[in-house]
Amino acid sequence: MIKAGSTERLPTTGWVQRLDSIGVTEAAVSVAPPCPPEGRTATSGREWEPMFDAAGLEVLDRAECLELLKTVPVGRIVFTDQALPAVLPVNYSVWDGSLLIRSGAGGKLAVAIRNAVVAFEVDEIDRDSGKGWSVVVVGRSGVVDHPAELAAAEEAAPRSWVSGRDRLIRIVIGSISGRRVGEVP
Template structure:
């Protein structure tokens, strides 16, 4: 996707009425996923609903997260339904957007795959396991200014 198209997608909402919620199309949702380094992974775990912030990479067909072998995400999500959310809010202009994806998460137990996309993980320490979210539905909304 060209930078011109990306800029258009991200600014085309400006002609809308202020304070209006506008549905994002699938392409916009994917573009916003690709441009945002942190999202939230949510699942129904042993202690009930669980939400954790994670660094990730959006691939052509899903989301990749790297984590430790002892994380709650690994223990509780393999082949489980999950939700993934990214958003951006500007309190000064009272605008923002949110993208929500639903799918299944698979733990890739093949440590250090050569073909794995590089995830820029912010917390220190090794994160050898890949979690692959296969997205079944994706939607988003923008609050216009």
């Protein structure tokens, strides 16, 4: 590690060269405090305080959103069907930075979302306490048909509720956001 004020330098290759090109010194990098995860604010030590939006909902970071996606079996895919918005409940799984959904080869869903930008939403709310969370994903959809990834995707994909659902649709997670609500008064 290069200490602040030192004249010693690392070789100017790779990331060091890129940092130099934008005016960031090695010393500044070596003494910079860690950045909090997205959606969190720093406190003393390494604990992160939650951030809240204007409505008082806790803003979840990407890692927490991804973990919450894995906890419920059903979500809602939002897509365009004949120039109108459409929403369908689907079972899904999280795989390799993507969501996997099963559909029939000629099914409405498979046809409507091929290579389209779609949204996907999951949530869990306790009716009694009002506590809960919601996660929204926006990404590009496509059919998983490359032989090199099809076997692994098949293994990770959700089991179909209906026969004839032999097509795997992948939604590559582009953006992801989430909110959590505490007790409602």
